[in-house]
Amino acid sequence: xxxxAAASAEMHQSSTGLPSRKLLMWAFIGSECMLFGSLIITYLxxxxxxxxxxxxxxxxxxxxxxxxxxxxxxxxxxMVLALxxxxxxxxxxxxxxxxxxxLLGLVFLAGQVYEFTHFxxxxxxxxxxxxxxxxxxxxxxxxxxVFVGVIWLLTLFVLAVSGKLTSENAETVEITGLYWHxxxxxxxxxxxxxYLLV
Amino acid sequence: MSVSEASHDTAGTAAVHEGTxxxxxxxxxxxxxxxxxxxxxxxxxxxxxxxxxxxALLIRIQLGSPESTLIDPDLYNQLFTMHGTTMVFLAVMxxxxxxxxxxxxxxxxxxxxxxxxxxAFSLWVFVFGALFLNSSFLFGxxxxxxxxxxxxxTSTQYSPGVRIDFWVLGLQILGVSSIAAALNFIVTIxxxxxxxMSLMRMPLFTWMTFVTxxxxxxxxxxxxxxxxxxxxxxxxxxxxxxxxAGGDVLLWQHLFWIFGHPEVYILLLPGLxxxxxxxxxxxxxxxxxxxxxxxxxxxxxxxxxxxxxxHMFAVGLGPIGNTVFSATTMLIAIPTGVKIFNWxxxxxxxxxxxxxxxxxxxxxxxxxxxxxxxxxxxxSAAADLQQTDxxxxxxxxxxxxxxxxxxxxxxxxxxxxPKITGKMLSEGIGKAHFWLMIISFNLTFFPxxxxxMHGMPRRTFTYQEGLGFEAMNLMSTxxxxxxxxxxxxxxxxxxxxxxxxxxxxxxxxGGATLEWAIDSPPPHYNFRVEPVVHSRDPLWAEGGLDxxxxxxxxxxxxxxxxSLWPCILAFxxxxxxxxxxxKALLIVLLxxxxxxxxxxxxxxxPLER
Numbered sequence: 001x002x003x004x005a006a007a008s009a010e011m012h013q014s015s016t017g018l019p020s021r022k023l024l025m026w027a028f029i030g031s032e033c034m035l036f037g038s039l040i041i042t043y044l045x046x047x048x049x050x051x052x053x054x055x056x057x058x059x060x061x062x063x064x065x066x067x068x069x070x071x072x073x074x075x076x077x078x079m080v081l082a083l084x085x086x087x088x089x090x091x092x093x094x095x096x097x098x099x100x101x102x103l104l105g106l107v108f109l110a111g112q113v114y115e116f117t118h119f120x121x122x123x124x125x126x127x128x129x130x131x132x133x134x135x136x137x138x139x140x141x142x143x144x145x146v147f148v149g150v151i152w153l154l155t156l157f158v159l160a161v162s163g164k165l166t167s168e169n170a171e172t173v174e175i176t177g178l179y180w181h182x183x184x185x186x187x188x189x190x191x192x193x194x195y196l197l198v
Numbered sequence: 199m200s201v202s203e204a205s206h207d208t209a210g211t212a213a214v215h216e217g218t219x220x221x222x223x224x225x226x227x228x229x230x231x232x233x234x235x236x237x238x239x240x241x242x243x244x245x246x247x248x249x250x251x252x253x254a255l256l257i258r259i260q261l262g263s264p265e266s267t268l269i270d271p272d273l274y275n276q277l278f279t280m281h282g283t284t285m286v287f288l289a290v291m292x293x294x295x296x297x298x299x300x301x302x303x304x305x306x307x308x309x310x311x312x313x314x315x316x317x318a319f320s321l322w323v324f325v326f327g328a329l330f331l332n333s334s335f336l337f338g339x340x341x342x343x344x345x346x347x348x349x350x351x352t353s354t355q356y357s358p359g360v361r362i363d364f365w366v367l368g369l370q371i372l373g374v375s376s377i378a379a380a381l382n383f384i385v386t387i388x389x390x391x392x393x394x395m396s397l398m399r400m401p402l403f404t405w406m407t408f409v410t411x412x413x414x415x416x417x418x419x420x421x422x423x424x425x426x427x428x429x430x431x432x433x434x435x436x437x438x439x440x441x442x443a444g445g446d447v448l449l450w451q452h453l454f455w456i457f458g459h460p461e462v463y464i465l466l467l468p469g470l471x472x473x474x475x476x477x478x479x480x481x482x483x484x485x486x487x488x489x490x491x492x493x494x495x496x497x498x499x500x501x502x503x504x505x506x507x508x509h510m511f512a513v514g515l516g517p518i519g520n521t522v523f524s525a526t527t528m529l530i531a532i533p534t535g536v537k538i539f540n541w542x543x544x545x546x547x548x549x550x551x552x553x554x555x556x557x558x559x560x561x562x563x564x565x566x567x568x569x570x571x572x573x574x575x576x577x578s579a580a581a582d583l584q585q586t587d588x589x590x591x592x593x594x595x596x597x598x599x600x601x602x603x604x605x606x607x608x609x610x611x612x613x614x615x616p617k618i619t620g621k622m623l624s625e626g627i628g629k630a631h632f633w634l635m636i637i638s639f640n641l642t643f644f645p646x647x648x649x650x651m652h653g654m655p656r657r658t659f660t661y662q663e664g665l666g667f668e669a670m671n672l673m674s675t676x677x678x679x680x681x682x683x684x685x686x687x688x689x690x691x692x693x694x695x696x697x698x699x700x701x702x703x704x705x706x707x708g709g710a711t712l713e714w715a716i717d718s719p720p721p722h723y724n725f726r727v728e729p730v731v732h733s734r735d736p737l738w739a740e741g742g743l744d745x746x747x748x749x750x751x752x753x754x755x756x757x758x759x760x761s762l763w764p765c766i767l768a769f770x771x772x773x774x775x776x777x778x779x780x781k782a783l784l785i786v787l788l789x790x791x792x793x794x795x796x797x798x799x800x801x802x803x804p805l806e807r
Contacts (some may be wrong), residue, residue, distance in 0.1 A: 031415035038423035133436035
């Protein structure tokens with residue numbers, strides 16, 4: 001991770017002055033936009049086309065998801081605090097906020113697990129109808145992204161605890177943050193089109 | 199130029215490049231050198247080009263006579279599906295990737311790509327994914343629902359067994375390879391350009407690689423989602439494409455063609471880039487209207503996202519949809535035409551040297567114009583209804599993808615083979631290859647226009663006697679056999695020239711771009727000293743480069759160390775896919791475990807050791 005940055009800095013100048021890894025993450029996010037875009041279109045195309053229930057209005061619990069949405073948005077705040085702390089080499093705070101971000105992500109995921117199991121109990125499985133299939137695929141893909149982000153954050157936390165993550169690696173934390181914020185932004189879109197537009 | 203020639207004579211550098219490709223099998227498996235990766239891309243891609251070609255020959259032999267019983271309908275379906283899938287994903291795209299890999303870092307004056315290990319990962323995912331897809335022939339038969347895999351032909355009801363599972367998983371794996379490679383080239387081209395090489399000084403091939411990479415990262419997610427929906431339908435029993443449960447089969451067509459039409463330009467634009475390099479070099483003239491050629495390429499890519507439904511005129515989108523997509527499709531003819539006029543204007547008044555690369559480039563222009571014109575015919579929805587699903591369309595796509603892309607790629611092979619290997623390809627054998635190929639290509643595909651207009655449908659394993667199809671089908675079959683023979687002549691040229699070809703030297707053609715400033719084959723670090731660029735054609739500037747990029751007294755640059763992790767990671771992905779096809783959860787989990795272990799192994803392995 002960190003070693004990569006040092007080595008490539010020695011080998012190549014950067015034409016734009018931007019670190020290559022950051023550009024890579026931005027380009028990847030561009031690609032991810034098309035991935036989520038295609039999934040969102042699938043969800044919207046099939047909205048109201050299920051021929052058997054349960055239907056979205058029977059199940060979706062907006063107050064509950066509003067709370068988990070708030071938790072996920074707060075994790076973006078803690079991510080910013082983590083990066084700021086690492087940049088000023090305050091690793092005590094850095095560790096705290098990295099862990100906090102991962103924990104908030106886990107709370108969001110726990111909410112999603114609760115929601116999914118609740119839906120299944122209410123009779124909405126993956127194969128029940130088009131709503132079930134497109135809902136579980138879309139929110140599940142997002143949840144998988146959150147899960148990857150949590151693992152990534154916990155890895156950084158372990159590195160920080162063992163003293164291998166310092167302000168020299170602030171760029172790595174920044175790139176993790178780019179990914180994390182992107183996943184949060186996607187959720188804002190999903191919250192709007194799945195829950196608020198029900 | 200004088201600078202580079204002088205340094206070429208020094209014995210010291212010559213000894214270094216001997217080592218560019220030396221080392222055993224292990225050194226190739228673990229390599230992160232963009233040049234070796236490019237060569238492996240080329241070798242595997244050409245192998246699959248031959249496989250796809252054999253499939254095409256079997257199709258043509260079957261169609262050579264009416265009511266032939268040589269190949270049964272089931273095998274025929276597998277052959278045309280795998281011919282299309284192989285040529286698109288396993289031959290043309292990786293052959294383009296071979297050129298991206300080898301030439302882009304050289305053209306921008308870099309020592310490697312931005313992420314050398316990610317580059318190796320792309321290669322191995324492609325190789326393993328291609329082998330996985332083709333292994334289906336051994337396990338219950340190859341995919342047989344067409345390269346477009348229309349729903350609900352691909353449902354478990356109409357396609358039981360594992361054939362479609364191989365296709366669904368194979369294409370997802372190949373998508374990973376393409377996206378990883380494209381991300382790498384976007385960052386490489388943005389960030390690793392030599393000092394002074396502004397965007398508008400980049401060689402056209404690098405420009406088209408850049409544009410193609412954006413197409414790849416934006417188009418592939420659409421087909422990935424389509425494939426995931428299909429996988430859920432087939433594996434978990436969802437109803438995304440099941441009309442009985444409210445599913446819409448047209449969603450597949452939209453998702454597929456939102457990918458599929460940009461894919462046409464993913465195949466084509468690298469070829470346009472190659473031709474834009476070859477024509478100026480062999481005309482001894484800078485490219486006419488460079489900014490127009492660049493912006494036309496960008497415009498083609500941009501418009502390419504707005505034309506997908508012209509593949510769907512026959513489904514009945516209604517007059518507004520058909521009109522809009524007709525109009526956007528016609529618009530694409532404008533930037534394409536601009537490029538053709540620019541190439542002609544570059545040659546106009548130039549001192550033309552008809553070497554093999556220029557033969558193929560000119561052949562490309564001629565064939566591509568024919569394919570482009572029949573493309574404009576399809577853009578009219580009313581006319582398209584007459585042509586769709588007929589051999590007219592088969593003729594059109596082969597004029598664009600073979601007459602266009604393959605001719606351009608051969609132009610690139612003849613142009614850069616000396617740079618890659620240090621040996622010239624034989625001009626004499628090359629001429630035999632070219633003339634045989636262009637004549638037999640036209641013999642194969644030109645009659646198909648008439649066959650289509652007379653009503654011969656595509657993807658049908660035979661036709662009855664007395665419909666008037668016999669003579670033209672026989673012509674087409676004879677043409678295809680000669681076409682196959684011309685490829686053998688090319689292979690002979692390669693083997694002959696590798697052993698006995700004359701030495702190339704750094705700059706056999708008098709090229710203008712940076713790759714010609716260094717030795718052939720290039721030393722493993724490419725440029726010993728970083729070049730500085732002041733113009734679009736740096737080697738044609740008076741006095742050539744103002745730095746000696748080969749200065750043997752400069753310290754030898756450090757390069758990244760070999761790594762096995764990319765190969766292991768690629769293997770883990772394919773292992774998971776094997777488990778999914780075999781419906782063995784344990785193998786899937788094992789594959790996922792390998793993936794996770796390899797990601798961590800990779801992330802914590804220093805780039806240089």
